[in-house]
Amino acid sequence: MTNSSLQDRKVKVIARGQGNVYPVYVDRALNAELWDVDGNRYIDFGTGIAVCNTGHSHPKVVAAVKGQLDKFSHSCVMINPYESAVELAEKLTELAPGDSDKKAIFVTTGAEAVENCVKIARAHTGRRGVIAFNGGFHGRTNLTMAMTGKISPYKHLFGPFPGDIYHAPFPMAFHDVSVKESLKALDNLFKVDIAPSDVAAIIVEPVQGEGGFYAAPAIFLQALRDLCDQHGIVLIADEIQTGFGRTGKMFSFEHADVEPDLITMAKGIAGGFPIAAVVGKSEIMDAPLPGGLGGTYGGSPIGCVAALAVLDIITAENLVQRSGQIGQIFNEQLTLLQSRYPDVIGEVRNQGAMIAIELVSNGDSEQPNAKLTQAVIAKAAAHGLILLACGFYGNVIRFLPALTISDELIYEGLSKFNQLFSELAD
Numbered sequence: 001m002t003n004s005s006l007q008d009r010k011v012k013v014i015a016r017g018q019g020n021v022y023p024v025y026v027d028r029a030l031n032a033e034l035w036d037v038d039g040n041r042y043i044d045f046g047t048g049i050a051v052c053n054t055g056h057s058h059p060k061v062v063a064a065v066k067g068q069l070d071k072f073s074h075s076c077v078m079i080n081p082y083e084s085a086v087e088l089a090e091k092l093t094e095l096a097p098g099d100s101d102k103k104a105i106f107v108t109t110g111a112e113a114v115e116n117c118v119k120i121a122r123a124h125t126g127r128r129g130v131i132a133f134n135g136g137f138h139g140r141t142n143l144t145m146a147m148t149g150k151i152s153p154y155k156h157l158f159g160p161f162p163g164d165i166y167h168a169p170f171p172m173a174f175h176d177v178s179v180k181e182s183l184k185a186l187d188n189l190f191k192v193d194i195a196p197s198d199v200a201a202i203i204v205e206p207v208q209g210e211g212g213f214y215a216a217p218a219i220f221l222q223a224l225r226d227l228c229d230q231h232g233i234v235l236i237a238d239e240i241q242t243g244f245g246r247t248g249k250m251f252s253f254e255h256a257d258v259e260p261d262l263i264t265m266a267k268g269i270a271g272g273f274p275i276a277a278v279v280g281k282s283e284i285m286d287a288p289l290p291g292g293l294g295g296t297y298g299g300s301p302i303g304c305v306a307a308l309a310v311l312d313i314i315t316a317e318n319l320v321q322r323s324g325q326i327g328q329i330f331n332e333q334l335t336l337l338q339s340r341y342p343d344v345i346g347e348v349r350n351q352g353a354m355i356a357i358e359l360v361s362n363g364d365s366e367q368p369n370a371k372l373t374q375a376v377i378a379k380a381a382a383h384g385l386i387l388l389a390c391g392f393y394g395n396v397i398r399f400l401p402a403l404t405i406s407d408e409l410i411y412e413g414l415s416k417f418n419q420l421f422s423e424l425a426d
Helices: 003-013 059-069 083-095 110-125 142-147 179-192 218-231 252-256 301-316 319-340 370-383 407-425
Strands: 026-030 033-036 041-044 102-107 129-133 165-168 199-204 234-238 262-265 276-281 345-351 354-361 364-368 388-390 396-399
Touching: 041 407, 059 301, 083 102, 083 276, 083 301, 102 110, 110 142, 110 199, 110 234, 110 262, 110 276, 129 179, 142 165, 165 179, 179 218, 199 218, 218 234, 218 252, 301 319, 319 345, 319 354, 319 407, 345 364, 354 370, 370 388, 370 396, 370 407
Parallel strands: 129 165, 129 199, 199 234, 234 262
Antiparallel strands: 026 033, 033 041, 102 276, 262 276, 345 354, 354 364, 354 396, 388 396
């Protein structure tokens, strides 16, 4: 079996909408490395889109899952619950930012977590409107597509979308969108499209993921908190890509010292096993009636024990602090590369181990260089790397290394990246 033959088989039976970045088929993976069916080795700077924060196949996660499988694999947490779900909820409510009493629910995917936040917010407020931000990504279901602030490829061909969803500009210093302009746009929304008394929730990623790894300034998140308090609006923190140590804090909102009302959690929560959660203030979380929240696979016992193992690993291996160290190394090395290509690398940015470079033409932030970005991604596998692109303009290369990666592998991977980038940029 080869990469080529598997790709031929895949194209025949899996719809093109579920494409794959690389025709590279994984045979095995360990920590920050993976090997394909042809025997090639790769340094993984994508970790399944920030899922394997604790690395591939961490021994503690593997042991926890094997132990659970020996007991049972499913009973449905809404029929016959189990201790691991209760323990995980206890730990997540304790870890969530802020001092308010909190409760949790479990679902299966990040998009489900976002949709349930909207349901909870509407039940709590009795209101209809939801405000999201340009460039934000919240999922691929119909409601979350409506909330996502980017047409292609996420929304194209899929309308109509639900109503009462509104968008405002997200502050991006690199693209000359200030915090003041973003807040003024919200004020304009309240004057033109929907009264604040009709808004159930404002949802925001503290660092935009698919949108390009732009971090919301602390003063912006603090202003959103004040705005929501003023008007009785639920503030939803979409921490799906930023959570579980990725940004140098357990959750990115902690950088701004802001307590959200509801938090979505997924991706890095369980080392690759499908589980997601909503954690929020108890009086808000309890607004829906019994049976109004849930799902057959939500809070899978396999996912719960994997998540508990991940939380143990984050603490035992000090991965929140390690995230900051990783980000510093990447930032220093990529800034050196930027000094060689100042007209091509417009900006190097990171919050912890959520790292990105934005590619431009002629040093102009208004000339996004998506062509070079795609060329780098396309050639990465030939250089033994797994890389991901993102960005409102498709011109951002993002780095999401495992928080368990060694310095040695970081430098090896960045050496490969420098060689790849130089070949194409020159």
